[in-house]
Amino acid sequence: xxVIVPVKRVVDFNVxxxxxxxETGVDIAHVKMSMNPFDEIAVEEAVRLKEAGHVxxxxxxxxxxxxxxxxxRHALALGADRAIWVNTGxxxxxxxxxxxxxxxxxxxxxxxxxxxxxxAIDDDANQTGQMLAGLLGCAQASCAFRVQVINAAxxxxxxxVTREVDGGxxxxxxxxxxxxxxxxxxxxxxxxxxxxxxxxxxxxxETLNATELGVDITPxxxxxxxxxxxxxxxxxxxxxxxxxIERLKHDSVL
Ligand code: AMP
Numbered sequence: 001x002x003v004i005v006p007v008k009r010v011v012d013f014n015v016x017x018x019x020x021x022x023e024t025g026v027d028i029a030h031v032k033m034s035m036n037p038f039d040e041i042a043v044e045e046a047v048r049l050k051e052a053g054h055v056x057x058x059x060x061x062x063x064x065x066x067x068x069x070x071x072x073r074h075a076l077a078l079g080a081d082r083a084i085w086v087n088t089g090x091x092x093x094x095x096x097x098x099x100x101x102x103x104x105x106x107x108x109x110x111x112x113x114x115x116x117x118x119x120a121i122d123d124d125a126n127q128t129g130q131m132l133a134g135l136l137g138c139a140q141a142s143c144a145f146r147v148q149v150i151n152a153a154x155x156x157x158x159x160x161v162t163r164e165v166d167g168g169x170x171x172x173x174x175x176x177x178x179x180x181x182x183x184x185x186x187x188x189x190x191x192x193x194x195x196x197x198x199x200x201x202x203x204x205x206e207t208l209n210a211t212e213l214g215v216d217i218t219p220x221x222x223x224x225x226x227x228x229x230x231x232x233x234x235x236x237x238x239x240x241x242x243x244x245i246e247r248l249k250h251d252s253v254l
Contacts, residue, residue, distance in 0.1 A: 001112040007039040010122040035071040038117025042182040044189040047079035054149040076200035097217040099131035104213035129181035139174035143183040
C-alpha cells in the first residue's frame with residue numbers, strides 16, 4: 001500500500017514569534033524554520049507501518065516556495081522513499097488550496113492512505129485533513145492516537161484508528177482509501193542519523209506546480225489583523241488563606 005504524507009515548513013516550535021508592528025502577521029524573517037511537529041509524527045507512523053510490512057512506498061509532499069524542499073529532505077531522511085514539491089511560489093497556500101492540491105495528487109498517485117498532521121502549529125487551522133477527506137469522498141479519522149492495519153494485503157483491508165476524544169479514546173474502522181491525521185501521542189519520532197541524511201540527498205524529489213495540477217490556489221481568506229495576547233496583570237501576595245478565599249470570592253481580577 002502506498003502512503004502520502006504531506007509535510008509543512010513552519011516556524012520552529014521553540015521560537016517565540018513576534019507580531020509585526022503593522023499587525024499584518026508574525027515576523028518570520030531570520031527565524032528558525034522546521035518540519036511541523038505533527039508532520040514528523042505522521043512520517044514516523046508511515047515509516048513504522050512500512051517496517052511492519054503494511055506499506056511499500058511512502059511519498060512526502062510539501063506545498064510552498066523553494067525552502068520547503070528542506071522539510072522534504074528531512075522527511076526522506078526519516079524514511080520516506082520519494083518526495084514531491086508542489087511549488088506554489090510566494091502565494092499564502094491556505095488549507096483548502098493545500099487539500100485541493102493533495103486531491104489532484106491523489107488522482108495521479110492513487111495512494112491507499114494519507115497521513116497528515118492534526119494541525120500546522122503556525123496557523124493552527126486543523127482543517128486540511130478534513131477538507132481532503134471531503135474532496136476525496138473517503139473515510140477519515142482525525143487526532144489518531146493508535147493506527148492498526150488489518151488484512152493489509154487483501155481486498156478486505158481496513159485500518160483501525162484509536163482517536164483521542166473528550167474524556168477518552170474512541171476506536172473507528174476505516175475502509176481504504178482513507179485520511180488519517182496524527183495527534184501528539186501517536187508515537188515519538190526517531191532522530192535523523194547522519195547516514196540517513198546522506199542517503200536522503202540521493203532520493204528522488206519531483207517538482208510540480210499548481211497549474212500542472214489544475215488547481216486554483218488563490219487565497220479565500222484575508223487576515224485582517226494579528227495582535228499580541230493581552231498582557232496579564234501582575235499577581236498579588238496575601239497574608240493568609242482566609243484573605244485568599246475572600247479575594248477569590250470577591251475580586252474579579254483573580
Ligand atoms: P492545517 O490544516 O493547516 O492545520 O494543517 C494540517 C496538516 O495539513 C499539516 O499537519 C500537514 O500535514 C498538512 N499541510 C498543511 N499545509 C501544508 C503544506 N503547505 N504542504 C504540505 N502539507 C501541508
